Amino acid sequence: MLVVDASIALAWCFADEASPLADSALQRLGSEETVAPALWAFEVANGLLSAERRGRIGAEELPKLHELLSALPIRLESLSLSDVLGDVRELARSLGLSVYDASYLALALRRGAILATADVRLRAASERAGIEVLR
Numbered sequence: 001m002l003v004v005d006a007s008i009a010l011a012w013c014f015a016d017e018a019s020p021l022a023d024s025a026l027q028r029l030g031s032e033e034t035v036a037p038a039l040w041a042f043e044v045a046n047g048l049l050s051a052e053r054r055g056r057i058g059a060e061e062l063p064k065l066h067e068l069l070s071a072l073p074i075r076l077e078s079l080s081l082s083d084v085l086g087d088v089r090e091l092a093r094s095l096g097l098s099v100y101d102a103s104y105l106a107l108a109l110r111r112g113a114i115l116a117t118a119d120v121r122l123r124a125a126s127e128r129a130g131i132e133v134l135r
Contacts, residue, residue, distance in 0.1 A: 001113035002034045002134070004074060005104045006043035008116045014046065014056070017118075025116040025134055029073055035111060036102040038076045049061050077107060081114060095125040103128055 004025055011022035015072050028034070048065060053055045057065075079088060083106065084099065092102035092108075102125040108115045108131045116125050124132045 001111050002028055003090050003104055003108040003111065003113045003115050004034055004036050005101075005115070005117040005119065005122065006040055007046055007118040007122075009040070009044045009072075010051075011118055013069070014051070016069070019118065021116070021118060021134060028080070028116075028134075033108060034072075034074045035077050036074055037107050037112065039100055039103050040074070040080045041076060043100070050077045051098060079103060079106065080113070095128060097125050101125070105131055 002025065008025050011017040012021055012026055018111065048062060050105065052059060069110070081117050086101070088099055088102050088106045091097070091106055092099045094104070097105070101119070104115060104117065104122065105114070105126055108126070109129070114132045114134050115122075117126070118122055123133050
């Protein structure tokens, strides 16, 4: 099982962020169950909106990216408020992460999954927490 974060999804959208890591994660989508916390959709949408506002992409590109991302076999999973206020917050505190980033780690821990992220800090925190990261 694979947990993907927004940095990987946005790398699929922007040619200048393409990487072997992002390619590897994309290739695994077809053969491996892939999940993300529900927050993922908001982070990806915000990344696309920010890119449009900065002139990195045009508004005419958004429908194509929307279609591409919506077609991916990524299941979004919700965390309960109790989980967020408890385990996720504690994970964030102990690893020096935001609660947002810790939600990806919490999901990977809960599902025994590999984490796919291009975020250097999140990769390092994952390794400290004993979570396998995609290479």
